[in-house]
Amino acid sequence: MSQFDIQFTFNGETISAISGQSVGAALLAAKQRTLRKTRFNQKGRGVFCGIGVCFDCLVVIDGASNQRACITEVISGMKVQTQVGTNA
Amino acid sequence: MKNPDAIVIGAGVVGACCALSLTNAGLKVLIIDRGPVASGTTGAGEGNILVSDKGPGAELTLAIRSRDLWFDINTDIGGGFELEAKGGVVVSRSAKGISDLKKLSVLQKENGVEVIELDGAGLRKIEPYLSESVEYGVLYPGDAQCQPMLAAAQIIRAVKKRGGSFIQGENVIAINSNAGSLIGITTDKNNYSCPIVINATGTWAGEIAKLAGSHLPIMPRRGFILVTAPAPKIVHHKVYDADYVANVASSDADLQSSAVVEGTASGTILIGASRERVGFKADLDISILRQLARQAISLFPVLSSIGLLRAYRGFRPYAPDHLPVIGEDANISGLWHAAGHEGAGIGLSPATGELITAQITNQSTFIDPTPFSPKRFQGSEYVAV
Amino acid sequence: MHNVVIVGGGPAGLSAALTAAVAGAPVLLLDSNPRLGGQYWRTPADNFGDQNENHFDLATGLKLINSVKAQSNIQVLSGAQIWSASHKDGVSTLRVIYQGSEKIINTGNLILATGAYDRSLPFPGWDIPGVMTPGGVQSLIKGHGVVAGKRVVVAGSGPFLLPVAAGLVKSGADVVELLEANKSWRWASSILVLLENLSKIKEGFYYIEAISKGKVRARFGQAVVGAYAGENGELESVDIAKIDRNFKIKKVRNIKCDVAAIGWGFTADTSLAGALGCKQVVAKDESVVVLIDSKQQTSITGVFAAGEITGIGGSELSMIEGEIAGKSAAKFVGCAVDISRSDLIIRAKKQRFAAALIKAYPIKSGWRSWLDEQTVLCRCEEVDLADLKDSIVELGATDSRTAKLLTRCGMGLCQGRICGRFVVDLVADQLNISPTDIDRIAAVSRPIITPIPLGVLAAGE
Numbered sequence: 001m002s003q004f005d006i007q008f009t010f011n012g013e014t015i016s017a018i019s020g021q022s023v024g025a026a027l028l029a030a031k032q033r034t035l036r037k038t039r040f041n042q043k044g045r046g047v048f049c050g051i052g053v054c055f056d057c058l059v060v061i062d063g064a065s066n067q068r069a070c071i072t073e074v075i076s077g078m079k080v081q082t083q084v085g086t087n088a
Numbered sequence: 089m090k091n092p093d094a095i096v097i098g099a100g101v102v103g104a105c106c107a108l109s110l111t112n113a114g115l116k117v118l119i120i121d122r123g124p125v126a127s128g129t130t131g132a133g134e135g136n137i138l139v140s141d142k143g144p145g146a147e148l149t150l151a152i153r154s155r156d157l158w159f160d161i162n163t164d165i166g167g168g169f170e171l172e173a174k175g176g177v178v179v180s181r182s183a184k185g186i187s188d189l190k191k192l193s194v195l196q197k198e199n200g201v202e203v204i205e206l207d208g209a210g211l212r213k214i215e216p217y218l219s220e221s222v223e224y225g226v227l228y229p230g231d232a233q234c235q236p237m238l239a240a241a242q243i244i245r246a247v248k249k250r251g252g253s254f255i256q257g258e259n260v261i262a263i264n265s266n267a268g269s270l271i272g273i274t275t276d277k278n279n280y281s282c283p284i285v286i287n288a289t290g291t292w293a294g295e296i297a298k299l300a301g302s303h304l305p306i307m308p309r310r311g312f313i314l315v316t317a318p319a320p321k322i323v324h325h326k327v328y329d330a331d332y333v334a335n336v337a338s339s340d341a342d343l344q345s346s347a348v349v350e351g352t353a354s355g356t357i358l359i360g361a362s363r364e365r366v367g368f369k370a371d372l373d374i375s376i377l378r379q380l381a382r383q384a385i386s387l388f389p390v391l392s393s394i395g396l397l398r399a400y401r402g403f404r405p406y407a408p409d410h411l412p413v414i415g416e417d418a419n420i421s422g423l424w425h426a427a428g429h430e431g432a433g434i435g436l437s438p439a440t441g442e443l444i445t446a447q448i449t450n451q452s453t454f455i456d457p458t459p460f461s462p463k464r465f466q467g468s469e470y471v472a473v
Numbered sequence: 474m475h476n477v478v479i480v481g482g483g484p485a486g487l488s489a490a491l492t493a494a495v496a497g498a499p500v501l502l503l504d505s506n507p508r509l510g511g512q513y514w515r516t517p518a519d520n521f522g523d524q525n526e527n528h529f530d531l532a533t534g535l536k537l538i539n540s541v542k543a544q545s546n547i548q549v550l551s552g553a554q555i556w557s558a559s560h561k562d563g564v565s566t567l568r569v570i571y572q573g574s575e576k577i578i579n580t581g582n583l584i585l586a587t588g589a590y591d592r593s594l595p596f597p598g599w600d601i602p603g604v605m606t607p608g609g610v611q612s613l614i615k616g617h618g619v620v621a622g623k624r625v626v627v628a629g630s631g632p633f634l635l636p637v638a639a640g641l642v643k644s645g646a647d648v649v650e651l652l653e654a655n656k657s658w659r660w661a662s663s664i665l666v667l668l669e670n671l672s673k674i675k676e677g678f679y680y681i682e683a684i685s686k687g688k689v690r691a692r693f694g695q696a697v698v699g700a701y702a703g704e705n706g707e708l709e710s711v712d713i714a715k716i717d718r719n720f721k722i723k724k725v726r727n728i729k730c731d732v733a734a735i736g737w738g739f740t741a742d743t744s745l746a747g748a749l750g751c752k753q754v755v756a757k758d759e760s761v762v763v764l765i766d767s768k769q770q771t772s773i774t775g776v777f778a779a780g781e782i783t784g785i786g787g788s789e790l791s792m793i794e795g796e797i798a799g800k801s802a803a804k805f806v807g808c809a810v811d812i813s814r815s816d817l818i819i820r821a822k823k824q825r826f827a828a829a830l831i832k833a834y835p836i837k838s839g840w841r842s843w844l845d846e847q848t849v850l851c852r853c854e855e856v857d858l859a860d861l862k863d864s865i866v867e868l869g870a871t872d873s874r875t876a877k878l879l880t881r882c883g884m885g886l887c888q889g890r891i892c893g894r895f896v897v898d899l900v901a902d903q904l905n906i907s908p909t910d911i912d913r914i915a916a917v918s919r920p921i922i923t924p925i926p927l928g929v930l931a932a933g934e
Contacts, residue, residue, distance in 0.1 A: 018520070018521070020521060021617045021618070022617055025613050025616070025618075025619040026617075028619055028621055029617075033603055040854075040855045041855055043600065044602050044702075044706040045602060045852070046707075047609055047621075048609060049608065049891070050605065050611075050612040051612050053590045053742075053890050053891070055885070055887045056853075058886075066395065066886070070612075073507065086318045086319050086320045124870060124874075125868070126878075127875065237879055238879060241864075241868035241870075242868070244869060245867055254869060256869070256871055257871070314927075316927070317886055317924050318886075354854070359927075371559075372559070374933075378930055378931060378933050381930040391927050393928060394926065395924030396924060397886065397924050398884070398920075399921060
């Protein structure tokens with residue numbers, strides 16, 4: 001198994017990851033399971049399908065909302081945030 | 089339903105409003121559609137309720153009345169169709185466009201439309217993401233929006249609760265009359281006897297008229313609407329380019345498009361509007377989608393990063409003189425037409441229903457109905473393209 | 474213009490690419506993933522080292538991937554997302570988002586191998602973080618070296634639950650329950666099919682052995698019918714029910730877990746085929762698949778299809794279908810190659826196995842009784858069962874399209890990929906009718922296959 005070699009932040013908190021991992025995988029490894037809050041009922045959601053189909057793991061990455069955590073490769077220094085609704 | 093007082097053919101928003109108005113006047117109404125509720129042009133619309141896109145004349149009077157009636161209906165049936173008095177903003181970026189818009193808004197004001205002129209700073213105060221290139225616009229607080237499918241469905245629900253009924257999946261194949269008076273209709277499944285029938289079949293109204301031996305030159309004008317992924321609140325009003333007004337009034341068959349951008353209650357952003365006369369052509373024309381995207385981004389550059397999720401296609405029912413057809417048939421008494429509202433069908437529906445009901449029940453009308461009469465096409469040699 | 478364009482880099486697409494290229498046809502292979510292999514042979518980046526442990530037979534996959542890479546007449550575009558496609562006068566046009574901009578690819582010879590994804594069924598709590606698909610759990614292990622949780626319930630129906638449970642055990646997770654909704658005797662009528670597909674039995678035993686190391690025992694006739702969140706809003710426990718043969722609940726118990734991996738077989742992703750205008754049909758398992766002839770050609774001449782989109786059947790059927798499609802496409806462009814008798818025999822054998830799978834793992838309508846009024850159906854637009862019923866009872870919807878437009882059910886970002894299939898069933902259920910094939914096919918129609926940024930759309934020609 002590879003070792004952590006990069007770092008990024010989730011809601012300001014530093015998270016370690018292995019290059020090549022997806023944002024969603026790295027967050028799950030760090031026990032972060034709630035990635036967004038839905039826009040009508042503010043319910044927590046996380047990785048569901050894991051392969052880019054369901055759009056449930058949406059996060060804000062470097063200011064851009066609606067990014068699928070499960071298929072976006074994590075990059076050193078990325079700023080990832082919980083997406084609340086449409087992130088208005 | 090046995091022996092209805094009136095039959096409305098068409099479960100779009102025009103048919104729904106006619107049915108509600110007749111029901112509220114005490115008639116027992118049966119609505120018949122060959123498909124489900126709002127499965128024609130209503131289901132493909134943005135839900136425009138506009139007073140801003142019409143010059144002075146009978147249609148503007150109808151629009152102003154209809155806009156107020158929408159809010160009455162909202163109260164009457166208990167809402168449920170996302171009616172919102174959001175206001176419209178018309179902008180222009182060319183010297184000629186600005187001068188035309190100024191002239192139009194002065195005339196509209198004289199006819200009772202509330203207009204507020206805005207400069208660049210004023211525009212960006214109410215639409216913070218509007219392009220810096222826009223320096224002139226007019227705010228129309230009277231413009232509103234609703235979710236048209238829900239509007240039709242909620243109104244029909246109210247009609248049913250008040251004693252009316254709705255039958256779907258029946259295709260009207262004959263209009264039956266006796267000595268020039270309507271006696272009923274025949275569908276592919278049933279016969280109905282009834283002294284009053286309202287043809288509210290929109291783009292397909294000409295076919296029903298034909299069954300009665302009448303000529304109603306209503307044709308489709310295709311339009312696309314782009315729907316984005318749910319987005320933050322970027323667009324607060326219905327914002328559109330002044331060219332839109334010119335395109336609405338145009339009779340050109342070629343593709344025309346001008347930016348119309350607005351947010352919805354569900355968070356999506358709707359982008360229109362293209363117009364072309366290509367019959368009922370159903371394909372998804374990518375070049376039109378690109379043009380609409382370009383025009384929308386030129387008004388709101390921030391839209392560039394928002395995802396396109398769907399594209400709707402609809403067929404606006406238009407008459408050669410671009411006026412709706414509201415009134416009694418030229419040949420058969422008891423047969424009424426309420427169709428041909430082009431892209432303004434949602435907005436004009438309540439007033440259409442009121443106008444039809446007032447004439448059927450021999451009440452006074454709020455406007456002289458002559459300009460909308462189907463009799464205006466009598467003897468016309470208009471050939472459909 | 475490339476001679477053969479292939480969409481999908483899984484078992485079917487890779488086999489098609491290699492076969493067509495070896496036959497002499499230049500190939501352009503488009504894949505949406507960053508690395509070839511598809512869901513079945515999903516691998517992480519090279520820095521993760523040897524991955525054989527995580528797979529039953531990665532060697533076959535790596536050999537195929539390496540052969541494709543080594544083949545000088547195959548060009549691979551990884552990370553290519555097709556957002557729109559059309560077909561006119563013998564030419565298919567694919568509009569592709571690649572590295573942030575749009576690329577237009579026109580071809581007269583196309584092979585579709587777009588694969589499948591987990592089929593989900595709704596139940597109260599299935600939207601709580603921690604409830605996942607087995608494919609999602611699997612992709613985290615295979616593709617990212619991450620185990621989704623510590624105490625995992627694996628449930629649903631179908632043979633795919635086995636490799637997922639095995640993968641979890643090997644990765645050190647505690648698989649607290651492995652639940653198959655159907656009974657094992659359902660295989661009895663398919664013994665002969667099993668015997669002619671010994672490789673499948675071998676694969677099955679490989680997983681069972683791995684699972685038994687984790688002291689996991691599979692239970693049959695049981696399902697997860699409810700999920701509960703803790704104070705943090707994340708999964709804390711699930712309700713497990715003994716169910717009858719129609720999936721109706723008999724008896725419920727609750728068990729603590731932090732992940733529930735629940736899947737009910739697969740749904741083919743035929744969006745691209747549908748956009749091109751290929752004829753789709755409803756298969757025995759009520760999924761919508763692409764209609765093909767014996768040469769793997771779709772209803773459009775020069776457009777071929779292979780793998781899961783022609784019917785769910787697993788990697789071996791996908792590979793032989795890919796080979797046949799590769800030969801057909803190569804022949805179509807003038808290469809001297811023919812489908813052999815043995816190709817057809819192997820495919821027929823694998824097809825019999827696929828048919829046996831459908832028979833052994835039926836999804837019975839009793840799942841609909843697990844839902845309550847507040848159960849979310851459309852995860853994207855947060856439409857629940859009460860909303861759907863309201864659109865039918867109060868607003869007069871009499872078909873799933875109208876119900877969808879009135880409720881927004883299936884109109885969110887995933888475009889109904891998760892809920893579309895079961896909403897058709899729920900609407901029909903409310904109306905007391907059976908869904909038509911037209912309803913089912915309409916539910917998977919997505920003219921815009923994946924969202925495209927307006928800026929990218931605007932910049933296109």
